[in-house]
Structures are given as C-alpha cells and as structure tokens.
Amino acid sequence: MKLGIIGARSVMENIIKVIDEEIKDIDVISVATEKIEETPSKVRELEKKVDAVLFTGPYNYHYALKHLSKSQVPWTCIPHNRVSALQSLLQASISLHSDLRHISLDTYDPQIIQEALHTVGIQNAEIYTDAINPESATLNEDLYQAHSRRYKNNNKVICLTSHQVCHELLTKAEIPCIRIFPAKEIIKEQVYYLRLQHLDASDQQGDYAVIAIHYNYVFDNEKDPAVRDWEKLRYQHEIREYVYTIAHKLQAAVFSDDIVPLFIVTSRKMLENVFFKQQDHIKLLQFGQQLQRFRVCLGIGLGDSMLEAKAHSTMALNHAFRDADIHAYIAKSNTEAAAPAVSVGRKEESSLETIARHCGFTITTLQKLSSALVATGNPTTAESLAQEMQMTVRSVNRILSRLEDIGCVQIVAKEGHGKGRPTRIMKILL
Incomplete structure (x- = not known):
C-alpha cells in the first residue's frame, strides 16, 4: 500500500520512523505543510499518488474536510489520545520533576489529559487553557504567549504542547515544557485502519x-x-x-x-x-x-x-x-x-497433548517436565529442571527451546554469576 502523510514535519518524521521500524511493507510519500491553509491543495496532489492519506493531527484533517469533498482515497488522522498524553506526563514527571498538579495546555484535548492524570491517581490537577483559533496566522506566537503568561503567574506550571515552533520558543525562554508526540501504538493503529479501508476497496x-x-x-x-x-x-x-x-x-x-x-x-x-x-x-x-x-x-x-x-x-x-x-x-x-x-483447555491432559503434537514430544516427556515444575517451583531454571528430571542441561534446553518457539516459555529474569552466560529464570506455561 502507498501511504501519503501530510502535516507538521516533526510529527511526520516521527510517524515515518515508526512505519520504517514496525510496518516495513508500506511505501510512504510525505508532504510537509508550514501553514494550515496549504493543506487542501497539497492533499489533492497527494491523492493522485497514493492509496490512502494520513494527517498528522486532527486540526489539519478537519480543515481539509471543511474545504474539500472527500474522494475515493481513504483518509484518517493521528487523534489526540490517552497513551500519548500518558507518555508526555511521564516525561514531565521524570525529566522536569513535576508533581503534575499544574499544567498549561494549548490545542491538545484537556479531557484526555485529565483522563490520563486520573489513570495515574492524580484527581485534583489544575489544567489551564485558553480559547485559541488553530487557523490563526500567528498561532505559534499566540500559544507561546499563553504558556509564558501562565508560567509567570505560577512557576509550578508545566507546559504541554503538540506544536514544534511553540516548543522551541518555550525551550529558548527556559520555560519548562514537554512536546506531545503521537504514541507508537496509535500510529500503527491508524496505519492499519487505512490498510483496512484499502483492502475493502480492493x-x-x-x-x-x-x-x-x-x-x-x-x-x-x-x-x-x-x-x-x-x-x-x-x-x-x-x-x-x-x-x-x-x-x-x-x-x-x-x-x-x-x-x-x-x-x-x-x-x-x-x-x-x-x-x-x-x-x-x-x-x-x-x-x-x-x-x-x-x-x-x-x-x-x-x-x-x-x-x-x-x-x-x-x-x-x-x-x-x-x-x-x-x-x-x-x-x-x-x-x-x-x-x-x-485446544488449549484447562484440563492438563488435553493441554499437554496439544503441546506435544506441535513440538514433537511424547506425552511422557511433558508429564515428566510437569512433575519437575511442581518440585522446583515455577519460575525455575534449566539447571534445576535437569537435576529433577535426571537429564543433562543441554537436553533440557532443547526441550525448553521448542516450548519457547510456541510461546510456552517466558523469561522473567536473568542472573549473572561472574563470567559466562547469565542464568535464565523461566516461567513454563503448560
């Protein structure tokens, strides 16, 4: 699928990085816009080259919807969401040592920020916002002035912004601020949604x-x-x-x-x-x-x-x-x-038969392993299992390797003891 991405350059670069790392079979054509007024004409040009269009945020998406009739090429945008908000709040807490009780916000949805705060147990935070026109020619300066004014009135304020230029102005003025970027999960979700639309149209x-x-x-x-x-x-x-x-x-x-x-x-x-x-x-x-x-x-x-x-x-x-x-x-x-x-039933025999069939084991081998887990405890180590099963560690590791291939082994920790490989502590799911 050929995907067109349109919007702010910094967000677009973030989206492309996720696609390159996580969804490698997508071909991307990107178009950066400096002003929201450029969006409609550039969308029409982009639609001629791609199967779907992804907007970097809800504002340029809704601006395009307002000024264009939708074509056969599916559109969607990266929405404001709780995961991205949580990421930003965590960053503010760690890097700026904020207690998250006083937050200055610009065009991000304050309800989503409030929900994210409730998720981490903060119920009484103050969120400061102003009515701002996202289509204003002086948008970034307006946002900067609003954040700056709130910080001067209360130096406990942490500024959250989704705008690159505003973030740069605040950083230059040494006002504590965090840039909200779309979370990886949300980017993937929207790309897969567009793939669904394209698949349906095919x-x-x-x-x-x-x-x-x-x-x-x-x-x-x-x-x-x-x-x-x-x-x-x-x-x-x-x-x-x-x-x-x-x-x-x-x-x-x-x-x-x-x-x-x-x-x-x-x-x-x-x-x-x-x-x-x-x-x-x-x-x-x-x-x-x-x-x-x-x-x-x-x-x-x-x-x-x-x-x-x-x-x-x-x-x-x-x-x-x-x-x-x-x-x-x-x-x-x-x-x-x-x-x-x-069949992955709770009855032990049914479950062991299924695992044995997919791994090429005998039921006896898995029953022996199951009994050893009762004796060693679970999580355990290959060494402990080998001793209990009266087998070599190499033989036990071969069994565990096949079980790991079908998702029946989880590595919960590793312990180092001087030189050599650390000991893996594993949870065995039979």
Missing part, C-alpha cells in the same frame, strides 16, 4: 479471513485503584502490540468495534500458510493467558466479503466464550457449525 471476492480477538483480565486483588487501572492499561497495550506483530506478518489490517476489542483482516491464503502454519493461534492464546485468571478467546471467520467473514468470526468467538476448554473456533459459513481451531 474487493478481494471470496478470499477474506477475519480473526476476532477478545481478552479479559482480573486485577481485583490489587487494592490501589490507580495501580489496578495502570496494570489493566499495560496488559491491554501488551496484547495490542502482540496483535500488531501478527498483523504485520499477515500483511493484514487491524480494527475494533464497540463489542470486540480487536479484529485482524487478512486473506485465507495468509491465514493458512502463515497464521496456522507458524502456530500463531497457539502463541496468541498463550501470550494473553499470562496468569490463570486471564483469558483470551479467538473467533476465526471465512467469507466471500469482509462483512461476511467478520460475521462468521463473531459467531466463532461466541462458541469460544461458551467453551471452558477450547478457546479458539473457526466458522466458514452460516450453514456449518463453528469448529474448534485449537
């Missing part, structure tokens, strides 16, 4: 596969509500990052709706030759179930259109919800019942 009749992913988590044992909310947010982002990694391998798009957190849209060919062949369905389920009280369910749907495949994936997901032992189902049509895609 009309791949009869070749759609949709993977519906639902996850839940229980942090009710944590009594501090701020810590609990933060843990939930961190788990959510870990899952999303892992899904983006899979989507990249499948050359797929990712989106969500009001009910299901994440969908991956790809082709039947990629589903069969990559997703199933590389055991990504098992790895995703294992990754999501980091603790026994966490659960991930997959519904995989096939169809002649994207909407049909999505409907089948939701139907399959409902089967996965109802089944206590099988967490992934696949549905191919409205007339056929959804069938299990993989």
Whole structure:
C-alpha cells in the first residue's frame, strides 16, 4: 500500500520512523505543510499518488474536510489520545520533576489529559487553557504567549504542547515544557485502519479471513485503584502490540468495534500458510493467558466479503466464550457449525497433548517436565529442571527451546554469576 502523510514535519518524521521500524511493507510519500491553509491543495496532489492519506493531527484533517469533498482515497488522522498524553506526563514527571498538579495546555484535548492524570491517581490537577483559533496566522506566537503568561503567574506550571515552533520558543525562554508526540501504538493503529479501508476497496471476492480477538483480565486483588487501572492499561497495550506483530506478518489490517476489542483482516491464503502454519493461534492464546485468571478467546471467520467473514468470526468467538476448554473456533459459513481451531483447555491432559503434537514430544516427556515444575517451583531454571528430571542441561534446553518457539516459555529474569552466560529464570506455561 502507498501511504501519503501530510502535516507538521516533526510529527511526520516521527510517524515515518515508526512505519520504517514496525510496518516495513508500506511505501510512504510525505508532504510537509508550514501553514494550515496549504493543506487542501497539497492533499489533492497527494491523492493522485497514493492509496490512502494520513494527517498528522486532527486540526489539519478537519480543515481539509471543511474545504474539500472527500474522494475515493481513504483518509484518517493521528487523534489526540490517552497513551500519548500518558507518555508526555511521564516525561514531565521524570525529566522536569513535576508533581503534575499544574499544567498549561494549548490545542491538545484537556479531557484526555485529565483522563490520563486520573489513570495515574492524580484527581485534583489544575489544567489551564485558553480559547485559541488553530487557523490563526500567528498561532505559534499566540500559544507561546499563553504558556509564558501562565508560567509567570505560577512557576509550578508545566507546559504541554503538540506544536514544534511553540516548543522551541518555550525551550529558548527556559520555560519548562514537554512536546506531545503521537504514541507508537496509535500510529500503527491508524496505519492499519487505512490498510483496512484499502483492502475493502480492493474487493478481494471470496478470499477474506477475519480473526476476532477478545481478552479479559482480573486485577481485583490489587487494592490501589490507580495501580489496578495502570496494570489493566499495560496488559491491554501488551496484547495490542502482540496483535500488531501478527498483523504485520499477515500483511493484514487491524480494527475494533464497540463489542470486540480487536479484529485482524487478512486473506485465507495468509491465514493458512502463515497464521496456522507458524502456530500463531497457539502463541496468541498463550501470550494473553499470562496468569490463570486471564483469558483470551479467538473467533476465526471465512467469507466471500469482509462483512461476511467478520460475521462468521463473531459467531466463532461466541462458541469460544461458551467453551471452558477450547478457546479458539473457526466458522466458514452460516450453514456449518463453528469448529474448534485449537485446544488449549484447562484440563492438563488435553493441554499437554496439544503441546506435544506441535513440538514433537511424547506425552511422557511433558508429564515428566510437569512433575519437575511442581518440585522446583515455577519460575525455575534449566539447571534445576535437569537435576529433577535426571537429564543433562543441554537436553533440557532443547526441550525448553521448542516450548519457547510456541510461546510456552517466558523469561522473567536473568542472573549473572561472574563470567559466562547469565542464568535464565523461566516461567513454563503448560
């Protein structure tokens, strides 16, 4: 897909860096704008060369919508969001030693900043804003003067801005400020959304596969509500990052709706030759179930259109919800019942049989490993397991290597003891 990016140069460079590192199969054409009035004419030129257009922020996006009729080329923008706000607040707390109680804000949504503060347990912060016209010819000077005035009135104020020139003026005046940049997760989310629009427009009749992913988590044992909310947010982002990694391998798009957190849209060919062949369905389920009280369910749907495949994936997901032992189902049509895609049940024998089949082990080997884990504790080390299983460390490492390939091993720490490789402390998920 050819992607056009338009807007502020500094934000555009940040977006391109993420795409180069994370989504390498996207061809980018970028157009920098110094003034918002330049946006409409440059968008029309850009549309002739690309499959989709990404605006660096909501202001130039809405300005273009106001002055242009939308074409067949899909558009979206990098929105104001809580993840980017959290990143900026964390930076202000660490690098500027701010208590985050007094914040000067310009054109970023104050409600999102307030939500981010609540996430980290700050309920009574003062956020100072002024009514500012983003289409003003003197916008950056207006923003600088507003921030400067608030700082002079209260030297505990930390300035947050999403504008490069304003940030440079504040830094030069030695006024404490943080530049808000779009978070990597949000950039990837919007690029995948545009890929979805492009995929839908290409009309791949009869070749759609949709993977519906639902996850839940229980942090009710944590009594501090701020810590609990933060843990939930961190788990959510870990899952999303892992899904983006899979989507990249499948050359797929990712989106969500009001009910299901994440969908991956790809082709039947990629589903069969990559997703199933590389055991990504098992790895995703294992990754999501980091603790026994966490659960991930997959519904995989096939169809002649994207909407049909999505409907089948939701139907399959409902089967996965109802089944206590099988967490992934696949549905191919409205007339056929959804069938299990993989068994990763809570019953030990069923789980061990599945892992043994994918790794080429005997059940006896895994039962021996399971018994050793009871004796050594989990997490453990290869050395401890080797001693308990009466095997060489090399043989145990070969077993662990295969288990790691399908997501059944998590490295939780490394301990160094002088020269040589550090000892890996591993959690084994059977």
